[in-house]
Amino acid sequence: MIVISLALILVAVALLVLGLASGSSLLLVVSIGASLLAAVALVAGARQAAAGRTSPLREAAADPAPDIPAQHVPPTTNTGESGWRQPPGPPVATASDTDGGTGAVPAYDDEPAAQEVTPEQAVQVSRLPDEVRVVDGRPRYHLDECAHLVGREHEPLPVAEAVELGFTPCAHCAPDTALLSQSGRR
Numbered sequence: 001m002i003v004i005s006l007a008l009i010l011v012a013v014a015l016l017v018l019g020l021a022s023g024s025s026l027l028l029v030v031s032i033g034a035s036l037l038a039a040v041a042l043v044a045g046a047r048q049a050a051a052g053r054t055s056p057l058r059e060a061a062a063d064p065a066p067d068i069p070a071q072h073v074p075p076t077t078n079t080g081e082s083g084w085r086q087p088p089g090p091p092v093a094t095a096s097d098t099d100g101g102t103g104a105v106p107a108y109d110d111e112p113a114a115q116e117v118t119p120e121q122a123v124q125v126s127r128l129p130d131e132v133r134v135v136d137g138r139p140r141y142h143l144d145e146c147a148h149l150v151g152r153e154h155e156p157l158p159v160a161e162a163v164e165l166g167f168t169p170c171a172h173c174a175p176d177t178a179l180l181s182q183s184g185r186r
């Protein structure tokens with residue numbers, strides 16, 4: 001439509017020039033008619049272009065992520081289980097836990113660093129059926145005999161689930177190295 005409107009504008013200009021040069025009022029009237037048709041074609045083309053741009057947006061708004069599967073997060077309350085497991089994150093503090101009443105959340109000074117693993121090793125570990133140990137609210141997973149579990153309530157968890165929940169391997173007990181070496185002997 002935009003091409004048609006441009007062609008009509010060129011015709012209108014040519015008719016205007018010819019009408020003025022020859023003194024013909026008929027050419028001037030036809031020039032004005034061509035200009036009006038060009039305006040109508042331009043508006044129609046602009047509306048079509050706008051409709052073409054907004055259609056994918058409307059479809060996306062109606063169905064925001066048709067190819068992305070919904071994540072299932074099992075409930076941890078009223079299931080008969082302990083319900084205390086939560087993925088790692090910043091520690092939750094109460095007013096009595098804060099640093100001198102300033103409102104600062106205390107950091108875990110005793111938290112071990114994360115074990116350095118390659119992406120390939122991480123994928124291999126995430127496919128293993130072995131269990132590791134996690135502590136509620138702490139970011140690492142450990143082997144059963146890890147010193148960082150002493151005196152803390154912990155629970156067994158399949159390593160694949162621990163990785164999926166966002167836990168990372170403890171550098172102290174190096175569970176990924178141990179699990180990968182055990183899986184190589186099977």
